[in-house]
Amino acid sequence: xxxxxxxxxxxxxxxxxxxxxxxxxxxxxxxxxxxxxxxxxxxxxxxxxxxxxxxxxxxxxxxxxxxxxxxxxxxxxxxxxxxxxxxxxxxxxxxxxxxxxxxxxxxxxxxxxxxxxxxxxxxxxxxxxxxxxxxxxxxxxxxxxxxxxxxxxxxxxxxxxxxxxxxxxxxxxxxxxxxxxxxxxxxxxxxxxxxxxxxxxxxxxxxxxxxxxxxxxxxxx
Amino acid sequence: xxxxxxxxxxxxxxxxxxxxxxxxxxxxxxxxxxxxxxxxxxxxxxxxxxxxxxxxxxxxxxxxxxxxxxxxxxxxxxxxxxxxxxxxxxxxxxxxxxxxxxxxxxxxxxxxxxxxxxxxxxxxxxxxxxxxxxxxxxxxxxxxxxxxxxxxxxxxxxxxxxxxxxxxxxxxxxxxxxxxxxxxxxxxxxxxxxxxxxxxxxxxxxxxxxxxxxxxxxxxx
DNA sequence: AAAAATATTTAGACTAACCTAAATCAAGGC
DNA sequence: GCCTTGATTTAGGTTAGTCTAAATATTTTT
Ligand SMILES: [Mn+2]
Ligand SMILES: [Mn+2]
Ligand SMILES: [Mn+2]
Ligand SMILES: [Mn+2]
Numbered sequence: 001x002x003x004x005x006x007x008x009x010x011x012x013x014x015x016x017x018x019x020x021x022x023x024x025x026x027x028x029x030x031x032x033x034x035x036x037x038x039x040x041x042x043x044x045x046x047x048x049x050x051x052x053x054x055x056x057x058x059x060x061x062x063x064x065x066x067x068x069x070x071x072x073x074x075x076x077x078x079x080x081x082x083x084x085x086x087x088x089x090x091x092x093x094x095x096x097x098x099x100x101x102x103x104x105x106x107x108x109x110x111x112x113x114x115x116x117x118x119x120x121x122x123x124x125x126x127x128x129x130x131x132x133x134x135x136x137x138x139x140x141x142x143x144x145x146x147x148x149x150x151x152x153x154x155x156x157x158x159x160x161x162x163x164x165x166x167x168x169x170x171x172x173x174x175x176x177x178x179x180x181x182x183x184x185x186x187x188x189x190x191x192x193x194x195x196x197x198x199x200x201x202x203x204x205x206x207x208x209x210x211x212x213x214x215x216x217x218x219x220x221x
Numbered sequence: 222x223x224x225x226x227x228x229x230x231x232x233x234x235x236x237x238x239x240x241x242x243x244x245x246x247x248x249x250x251x252x253x254x255x256x257x258x259x260x261x262x263x264x265x266x267x268x269x270x271x272x273x274x275x276x277x278x279x280x281x282x283x284x285x286x287x288x289x290x291x292x293x294x295x296x297x298x299x300x301x302x303x304x305x306x307x308x309x310x311x312x313x314x315x316x317x318x319x320x321x322x323x324x325x326x327x328x329x330x331x332x333x334x335x336x337x338x339x340x341x342x343x344x345x346x347x348x349x350x351x352x353x354x355x356x357x358x359x360x361x362x363x364x365x366x367x368x369x370x371x372x373x374x375x376x377x378x379x380x381x382x383x384x385x386x387x388x389x390x391x392x393x394x395x396x397x398x399x400x401x402x403x404x405x406x407x408x409x410x411x412x413x414x415x416x417x418x419x420x421x422x423x424x425x426x427x428x429x430x431x432x433x434x435x436x437x438x439x440x441x442x
Numbered sequence: 443a444a445a446a447a448t449a450t451t452t453a454g455a456c457t458a459a460c461c462t463a464a465a466t467c468a469a470g471g472c
Numbered sequence: 473g474c475c476t477t478g479a480t481t482t483a484g485g486t487t488a489g490t491c492t493a494a495a496t497a498t499t500t501t502t
Contacts, residue, residue, distance in 0.1 A: 248479075248480055249480080259480065260482080260483095279481070280480060
């Protein structure tokens with residue numbers, strides 16, 4: 001069956017929103033996410049339903065079918081593998097890779113994906129710390145929590161960012177933080193959830209709650 | 222300005238046909254090449270003309286404008302660089318790269334092309350021996366001639382193939398021939414232009430005129 | 443439980459990119 | 473110079489994917 005880039009983007013959007021919170025995804029939420037009008041979304045939902053990629057009932061919201069889920073995971077897999085390629089092989093910065101991967105994720109070739117995966121050494125995470133599904137759609141669950149929610153001082157590893165926007169990525173890059181860095185959390189303010197970190201090279205960094213929410217960390221023993 | 226993948230394919234087709242023989246390209250030739258109806262071609266020619274990518278006058282055929290030419294060369298550049306990537310880095314066979322490059326050539330990012338070029342070591346030729354335009358659109362002119370037209374026995378280097386179809390590429394691969402190989406031309410038959418080669422490892426190969434027309438060689442001193 | 447507010451779908455329209463059938467143009471033969 | 477033929481364009485129609493405005497369904501408020 002033929003699936004267009006546009007259809008793939010809808011499927012990916014439904015997947016992303018379903019990850020964000022359980023249950024059916026509403027027309028309006030998709031409309032907001034894709035920057036299309038609700039009427040256009042309804043239109044497309046009918047077509048995706050026709051193709052058995054989603055479960056759709058009028059006024060009841062939408063969820064991925066098994067087939068739609070497999071498709072979504074494969075697109076995410078391609079997107080993240082290409083991001084690794086762009087970062088590790090072509091030396092793009094981590095704030096530059098997303099937009100290009102947004103195009104590359106739609107290239108159709110099983111063989112290409114599988115060779116790219118091998119070429120990159122079967123990476124488990126992309127440049128933002130997001131897990132990369134393997135060829136069977138399985139991905140590492142990382143148990144990272146937001147810095148702003150850390151409740152015990154101590155040593156942590158920066159595992160993932162949840163905001164992929166340029167301004168955010170540039171900001172934390174300028175602070176000298178990146179995925180994999182070890183930091184000591186010295187304080188998470190009980191009132192406003194801002195926090196104070198010490199980096200491996202001795203620098204002290206202050207982060208707002210807003211920034212802290214988008215940086216996920218794993219505890220080090 | 223926005224240029225769609227479809228428009229890019231038309232521009233590339235006009236470019237290819239203009240290379241094949243000088244002068245204006247006819248609607249019917251484009252129709253044949255793109256496997257679209259002549260009426261559809263006329264439709265598109267109007268739009269490309271609107272965008273100043275071609276010179277078009279009703280019933281008079283079409284040619285690329287300076288802008289269209291630059292665009293065409295850039296697409297060809299991307300196509301061939303991706304083919305090199307697929308062959309050299311991902312170890313695809315030379316008959317597998319074209320179809321994937323057909324998709325990759327439409328990815329939009331100046332920076333990506335330039336980094337890919339560097340990553341590949343600024344290659345001058347693609348896996349089929351076709352020259353790769355540099356960032357300014359300049360490409361090596363190779364003076365290779367078809368095997369079937371060789372008029373002097375002697376040593377030659379296989380420089381390029383002009384048929385990119387799977388069956389042809391598989392055929393000559395099975396004969397043990399590839400780009401860069403040195404061969405001795407022992408005879409080109411005056412009657413049917415079939416020829417007899419000796420490879421570096423001592424094998425003797427017979428080629429029909431049809432095959433010989435699609436293998437270009439350069440003379441070795 | 444009715445009214446008000448909000449979410450969603452339907453109706454109708456548009457553009458890009460294709461198609462078929464019909465009309466028109468251009469070229470070569472006589 | 474006219475006629476036939478093949479090339480090209482025009483006319484009118486289709487589908488995917490978008491939109492706005494209007495209608496309808498659902499949810500929240502009173
Ligand atoms: Mn991304
Ligand atoms: Mn996408
Ligand atoms: Mn090719
Ligand atoms: Mn193409």
